[in-house]
Amino acid sequence: MSVIKTENLVKTYTQGEYEIKAVDKVSLEIEKGEFTVVCGPSGSGKTTLLNIIGGLDDPTSGSVVINDKEITSLSGNQLIDFRLRNIGFVFQAYNLIPVLTAKENVGFVMLLQGKSEAERNERTEELLKAVGLEKEMKKKPTQMSGGQQQRVAVARALASKPQFILADEPTANLDSASTENLLDIMAKMNEEEGITFIFSTHDQRVIDRAKRVITFQDGKIFSDVSA
Amino acid sequence: MKTIFKIAWRNVWRNKLRSGVVFTSVLLGIWAGLFVLAISSGMLEQQKRGTLESQLSHIQIHSDPYLADIKLNHNFSKSQIAEIDQALNDTKEVKNFCKRSIVEGTGSTAHGFSNLNVIGVNPEIEQKVTTIHERLIEGSYFTKYKNRPALIGRKLAEDLHLEVGKTINLSFQDAEGNFIQSGFKVEGIFGSPSQSFDKSNVFIKQEDFVDLVAGESNYVHEYAVNLFQVGNSKRIAEQLNSEIKEATAEDWATISPELSFRDETAGAGLMVILVIIVFALTFGIVNTMLMAVLERKRELGMLLCVGMNKRNVFVMIVIETIFLSLVAAPAGLLISWLSISYFGSSGIKLDAVGEALYKAGIDSMVYPAVDSSAYLTISLMIMFASIIASIIPARKALKYNPAEAVRAV
Numbered sequence: 299m300s301v302i303k304t305e306n307l308v309k310t311y312t313q314g315e316y317e318i319k320a321v322d323k324v325s326l327e328i329e330k331g332e333f334t335v336v337c338g339p340s341g342s343g344k345t346t347l348l349n350i351i352g353g354l355d356d357p358t359s360g361s362v363v364i365n366d367k368e369i370t371s372l373s374g375n376q377l378i379d380f381r382l383r384n385i386g387f388v389f390q391a392y393n394l395i396p397v398l399t400a401k402e403n404v405g406f407v408m409l410l411q412g413k414s415e416a417e418r419n420e421r422t423e424e425l426l427k428a429v430g431l432e433k434e435m436k437k438k439p440t441q442m443s444g445g446q447q448q449r450v451a452v453a454r455a456l457a458s459k460p461q462f463i464l465a466d467e468p469t470a471n472l473d474s475a476s477t478e479n480l481l482d483i484m485a486k487m488n489e490e491e492g493i494t495f496i497f498s499t500h501d502q503r504v505i506d507r508a509k510r511v512i513t514f515q516d517g518k519i520f521s522d523v524s525a
Numbered sequence: 526m527k528t529i530f531k532i533a534w535r536n537v538w539r540n541k542l543r544s545g546v547v548f549t550s551v552l553l554g555i556w557a558g559l560f561v562l563a564i565s566s567g568m569l570e571q572q573k574r575g576t577l578e579s580q581l582s583h584i585q586i587h588s589d590p591y592l593a594d595i596k597l598n599h600n601f602s603k604s605q606i607a608e609i610d611q612a613l614n615d616t617k618e619v620k621n622f623c624k625r626s627i628v629e630g631t632g633s634t635a636h637g638f639s640n641l642n643v644i645g646v647n648p649e650i651e652q653k654v655t656t657i658h659e660r661l662i663e664g665s666y667f668t669k670y671k672n673r674p675a676l677i678g679r680k681l682a683e684d685l686h687l688e689v690g691k692t693i694n695l696s697f698q699d700a701e702g703n704f705i706q707s708g709f710k711v712e713g714i715f716g717s718p719s720q721s722f723d724k725s726n727v728f729i730k731q732e733d734f735v736d737l738v739a740g741e742s743n744y745v746h747e748y749a750v751n752l753f754q755v756g757n758s759k760r761i762a763e764q765l766n767s768e769i770k771e772a773t774a775e776d777w778a779t780i781s782p783e784l785s786f787r788d789e790t791a792g793a794g795l796m797v798i799l800v801i802i803v804f805a806l807t808f809g810i811v812n813t814m815l816m817a818v819l820e821r822k823r824e825l826g827m828l829l830c831v832g833m834n835k836r837n838v839f840v841m842i843v844i845e846t847i848f849l850s851l852v853a854a855p856a857g858l859l860i861s862w863l864s865i866s867y868f869g870s871s872g873i874k875l876d877a878v879g880e881a882l883y884k885a886g887i888d889s890m891v892y893p894a895v896d897s898s899a900y901l902t903i904s905l906m907i908m909f910a911s912i913i914a915s916i917i918p919a920r921k922a923l924k925y926n927p928a929e930a931v932r933a934v
């Protein structure tokens with residue numbers, strides 16, 4: 299059974315008199331435990347695809363089924379709740395709440411899920427340890443490097459025990475060492491705990507680590523290669 | 526919820542300069558509002574008290590014929606005086622009272638003349654009820670001159686070029702309609718808060734009054750009554766009216782409706798000032814919060830993406846706005862309280878406009894004072910305004926579409 303299944307997904311933006319097909323008839327399936335990269339040049343539709351899969355944006359037509367659930371039919375608040383319970387997000391930047399510490403940031407989604415304080419404490423500490431930030435728990439985002447912030451974002455994305463993690467260009471603002479470090483952590487979580495990761499990137503270092511590479515061009519799947 | 530409060534609270538301190546501007550304007554707004562309120566209600570209260578103390582007292586009693594037509598022979602009868610004395614002595618709320626003889630006449634010197642009331646008083650009893658003796662600018666209070674002394678007001682002294690020791694000619698008609706004229710020596714010049722009072726009243730000794738009109742003693746036209754509490758005036762006046770015949774007791778607000786009217790209209794006027802101040806503050810707060818919401822578009826989008834629902838986002842912005850508006854309020858209230866207390870006891874001398882105030886019947890030395898309810902009122906107004914102000918930015922934040930918001934650069 300696939301975790302994510304899209305069928306004939308189309309997203310068109312109208313800009314003045316132009317119609318831009320940001321995503322053009324995309325059908326794909328992603329299985330549990332994948333470590334998949336969506337790559338392609340800037341403007342090829344990667345972010346749009348991830349946003350639709352993540353329920354952040356509505357498709358113009360087509361369907362998105364996650365764990366047998368058609369999410370395009372969910373209402374606004376249902377969708378928010380669905381995201382909260384099923385999907386972890388890591389963005390390129392502005393991932394964290396600036397006024398909260400690393401630990402508070404990670405605990406925040408669990409708080410929204412209504413988890414007890416004891417459970418939150420235990421899991422945030424465990425997750426921050428897993429991303430190598432046990433010493434940074436009390437720091438605010440501005441006191442951490444870009445790589446550390448992204449690791450907190452990964453920990454935060456995992457905190458809610460989601461079905462999969464969507465990461466839109468998570469390494470775009472990182473140097474090589476931080477990129478490798480972040481990828482190591484994510485690969486390890488994928489290997490050891492079977493967490494499903496879907497990235498978008500045009501960073502070759504990320505592509506090299508992927509188990510499956512879907513290449514986008516002009517909103518269409520250009521190639522889909524599994525290692 | 527606790528975390529939402531925590532985030533909102535910390536957000537207030539994120540842009541220190543911008544929040545500082547809001548804090549300062551809230552602080553100054555509260556202070557300015559309360560201080561203006563205090564000055565003006567201080568003035569009004571003083572004016573009221575001054576008028577009551579120097580002329581009106583709390584309750585006055587006149588015979589009914591006198592009220593209909595102010596005439597020398599519309600004085601109280603002997604039996605009325607006995608009845609009223611009895612009634613006043615039996616009323617425990619009455620602090621003290623005095624009896625006066627009054628006739629309308631003119632005062633003149635070589636420099637001109639003026640219409641005025643000649644008031645015959647018993648100096649010892651009068652000074653227990655009114656404060657003319659405390660308001661002497663020059664001279665003394667019926668202690669120096671044996672022969673027909675008079676106390677005149679500051680304005681009359683100016684108009685008729687009078688000084689202490691000089692003579693004023695008072696003339697009026699006696700009970701039979703005969704024209705009477707007599708010279709009085711100015712013993713003292715008083716300054717009440719009111720120019721018109723100072724221009725049109727001359728105090729002489731009751732014995733001189735009786736002597737002049739050649740009438741019997743106990744020639745009384747007016748009772749001036751002070752109570753222990755001014756607030757009881759209306760009730761006691763009504764009570765007295767049920768006990769006395771062919772005479773009417775009136776409380777100060779009935780005698781001088783403009784005095785109580787001014788109390789009420791000034792209150793409304795000041796409310797308008799407060800509303801304007803709070804309105805201006807609301808605009809500043811809305812503007813600041815809109816900027817903050819716009820600036821945090823990506824962050825708010827991220828919160829929506831990771832599972833914070835719109836209601837929580839709304840609540841968070843509302844709370845942040847309220848915090849932003851209210852953080853400086855205690856300091857504003859404190860500064861207001863300190864400055865009003867300080868100037869309330871030391872007074873502010875409004876010399877520049879002193880003469881204009883005197884014409885309007887107000888002392889140039891102002892002691893700001895406010896009811897403690899004003900502090901509550903302005904706090905509630907700002908609280909209310911902040912809730913209103915929070916709606917606009919919070920609604921703006923709700924309009925964000927998470928996908929758009931995270932894309933926004």
Ligand SMILES: Nc1ncnc2c1ncn2[C@@H]1O[C@H](COP(=O)(O)OP(=O)(O)O)[C@@H](O)[C@H]1O
Pocket residue numbers: 311312313318319320338339340341342343344345346347
């Ligand atoms: N809100 C929008 N309005 C109009 N066009 C948009 C909008 N968002 C994205 N696009 C367009 O859709 C196309 C795909 O964008 P995107 O998914 O961001 O690509 P990528 O993530 O691969 O760089 C681009 O041509 C972009 O200009």
Ligand SMILES: [Mg+2]
Pocket residue numbers: 344345346467
């Ligand atoms: Mg993109």
